[in-house]
Amino acid sequence: METLNQIFTWLSNHESGFSALAALLVIIGVTLSPFGSGLRRALGRRAQNLQIDKDMAPDADQLSGQHHTNGPRVLSDKPSVAVLPFENLSGDTEQAYFSEGIAEDIIVALSKLHSLFVIARNTSFAYKELEGQGGNLGKALGARYIVQGSVRKVGERARINAQLVDTESDEQLWAERFDRDLDDVFLVQDEITAKVISILPSRIEAADLKRTHNKPTNNLKAYDYLLRGKYHHHLRTRSDNTMAYNLLSQAVEADPSSAQAYAWRACVIGQALFRGYRDDEAATEEILQDLGKALTLDDEDFECHRVFSGVYTIQQNYDRALFHAQRAFELNPNDPRVISQYGELLVLVGDAEAGIDMQKQALQVDPYSPDDRLTHLGFAQFAGRHYQDALDTFKKISSLDVKHHAYLAACHAQLGDSAGAEREATELSKLDAEFSVDEFVTQLQYKNDADSQHHIDALRLAGL
Template structure:
C-alpha cells in the first residue's frame, strides 16, 4: 500500500435509475458517447488517472488540484452545451465533488478519508455543478478564472467533523484564449435568414396546418446549421397573411435573406414552391417546386422540409461567395475569412491550401471563440496532412488534434465540428472514433448533405458498401445541387459492392478525373475483363501521377476488411499495375 497527498474527483450521474428505466439501451449508448468524446479526453488532457467506474459514476485521481478543477469545469461546461438541444427528461447530467487529502493506494484502487469526503460532497453538488472542499478552493482561487461561492460548513454522512464547502461556477472561460488573440473582438458576421409563413393557396382551411407546419419545420432544420443565423418563428409569424415588402421585413428583422413559399392542393396532389431572396438587392437567388401525391401529408412535410433544409444553406453560401468576389473587402470578418478559406480548400491544390490556411488563421485570430473556424482549420490542415503538403506531418497532426479539441470545447452541438472530426479520424485510420463522431453529426443534423454523404463513405470503409450507396444517393436527393465529388464517393461505394458497371457510370459524371478516380475505373474494367479500357485508364493514372506506386496507393485506403483491400489490389493488377498483393495483406492486417 502507498499513501500520498492527492486530489480526488468523484462524479455521479443524476437521475441514472430514471433514465435507465425509460430507455436503457439509449442511455448506455449516450453515456458511452459522452465518455469517449468528452470525459475520458478531458481526464487525459488534465493529467488525471481514472481509478474506477461504476454504472453511473467514477473516481479520478489528480496530482494537481488545479488540474482536477480544470477537468471538472471543462466536463460540466461542455455537458451544458451538449444538453442545450436535449429534452429535460433525457439529459445526462453529472454532479462532481473534489477533495484534497491523504489517499491510500492499493492494487489499482484508492481508499481513505479523503476519498470518502470527495464522494460525500459530490452528493451535495448541484446537478451540472461542482462542489469542492476548502483545501481545494484555497489552492485554485487565484489560478483559475471561475467564480467560487462559500457554502459554509456542512455535516457529511459518516464524517464526524464539519467540512467547509465551496461551489465552483462554470460561467467563466473553460479554456484560456490563444495568447495573441486575448483582446481580439468577436467578428462573426453569419448570414441571417428569415423564413416567412408559407401561403396556403389551396382555398382549403384544412391545409393551413400543413403550410404552418412546413414553415416551422424548415425553421427548425435550418437552425441546426450553425453557419446560419435563423430568425425565430415568433418573429417571422408576425407576417402571416400579410402583404410583405421584402426590404422592410428584412430591415425590421435584421435579415439578409428571406425564404418565401406556398402550398397548393390540386386533387390528390400537393405542390410546394419555395424561393430564396436576397433582401438587400431584392433579387431572387434560387427557386424550386416539389410535387407530391397526397398519400401521407406528414411524410410529404418531412420530405420537403429535408430537401429545402439541405439545399438552402448551399444557395446562401454561394450567394455569399459571389458577394465576396464582387466586393473584395479589405478587412474581412471571421465568417468571411472562413468562407473564402472553404472555397480555396475545395480546389484541392497546394497553392490554394496555403492560401486557405492563411485565411482560416485570420478567422481564428479575429474570433478565438468561433468553433466553426477552428473545425475548418483542422480540416484545411488535414488536407495538407493527407496529401503530404507539409514538412513535419507529426507536428501538423498535433495541430489538427488541438484544433478539433478546441472546436469541441467551444461548441459540442455543431454538426460540422463532428463531421470534420469523423473525416480526420478516417484519414488517420481511427474508424471506431470516426464512427462515434459521424453518428453524433448525423443526430445533430440528419438533413445536412455533407454529413449524409459522409455516412455513405464511412459505411463503405466499414465493409457495408450497399448501405453506403443508399446513403450517398440520399445525399444527392437531399441536395440536387450537390458537389460533383459526390459522384466519386458513389463510384467507390459501387466498386466495393462489386457493382462495376454502376461504379464506372458514377465516375463518368465527373467533369475531370484525378489519378485516384482513374485508378478505381481501371480496377472496374480489370474485374470486367476489358483489358483495353483497363490499361487505358492505368495509363491515365501514370500520366497524372508519374510516381504512382501500388503499395503506396493501397496504404491511402481505409478499408476495415482485408478482402476489400485485396479486391482493389487485384483489380489494379488486372489493369496493369505491378505488385501489391503482399502489401495489401500487410496493410489490411494493421
C-alpha cells in the first residue's frame, strides 16, 4: 500500500514522459481499466483526490469536439503483418536476447503506422513454433504477411537475414542479408522496416515513416545491456530479475542519457516488489528516482498518455482521460493495451458502440490472450444492451470469476431467462458471499447515471 501511495504521490506532480511508470503498472499487475477494482480499493479516496498540474493538460474546452460518438472503427482492409522472433544462429543460446530484441524493435516501429494492422508481440512470439508453415501460420496469427529472419552475431559483427512472406500464396516477396558492424544495427532495423513498408499494399505518409525510427541509445554497449536486461525481465524468475537489474544498471552506466534504460530498470524493481523478491524501503525510492530521470530524458511516449488516461479515469476526469487515450492511440494504434483501454473508456463515457469496435480490434491484434480481451468486449456489449452477444462472448472465457458470473446473471435477467440468471447468481455467491451490487457498479465508474442505473437494475433483476 505504501509503495503505491508513494508512486501516486510522485505521479500527481508530473504528467509527461514517464513510460517507465506505464511499464511498472503493467508488470506489477495494476490495471487502470474499469476492471481494476483491486487498485481502486487500495487507493480509496486518495485516487479521487489526486491533483495533477492543470497547466500540463488541456482544459475541457480545448477538448470539446475531439471525441465523436462514432468513435474509431476497425479497418478490415488494412494489410495485416506479424513479426516473428528472429532465429538465433550464433551457436550460443545466451545470444537469444539479441535476435528477439531486434524483432521486438521492428514490431514497435511497424505498430506506429495507422495504415498497417500489426499483430502484438505477445501473440506473434507465442506462435514461433509454427514458423515455416506458411498459410497455417498466417491463419493462426490472423496475418496476411509474415516478417521473419535470423541473426548470427560474431564478435563485433552481425549477419542479419530477413524476409517478407505472403502467407496466402507462400510467396517470398522480399529477402535480404545484412553483414554489418554491430554499430549499424539500428540502421539495419530501419532498413528492414522501410523495405517491408514499401512492399506492403499501403500508403505511408512521410511524417508517419519518420515515426518508425526509434533509437533507444547512441551507445551500442548500452543497447546490448538494454536488450539483455529486457530479455531476463520477461522470464520473471528471482534470478532473472536480479540479472535484469544488474544489466540495466550497466546500461545506465554505459549511457546515462538512455531514457529506456532508466524506465526498464524501474520496471524490474517494480516486478521484484510485486513478486516478493524485494521488500526494502530503498526499492521504492529507486523506482521514483528512475522515473524522474526517464521523465527528463523523454517527454513524449504513447505509454505516458496511456497511463495518464487511466489516472484521469480514476479521478473521473473524463475529458482529460479521453484526450490522453486518443493521443496514445494516435501514437501507437496497434498496441492492444492502448486499444483496449481506449475502448473501455469509450464505454464508460456512454459510447458503447465505439467501445465494442475497439475491443474487437484489440482481440484481433492480440488473440493469444483471449480471456482478458473477451472480458473487456463482453463488458462493452453488455453496456451497449447487446445481451445475447455479451452472453456468447463471456461463455468463451476459459476461467470465470465473480465479475463474469455477475455479467452473465445480468444478461440472462435482461433476456427474461430467470433460470439462467439464478444459476449464475448462485455460482457468484459461491465465490463471493458478500457481493455488493452497489460496490461492484460504483467501481466501474460510469460517467452517466443512466448507465450506472441500468447496470444496477440488471443485477438486481438477477436476484443479486
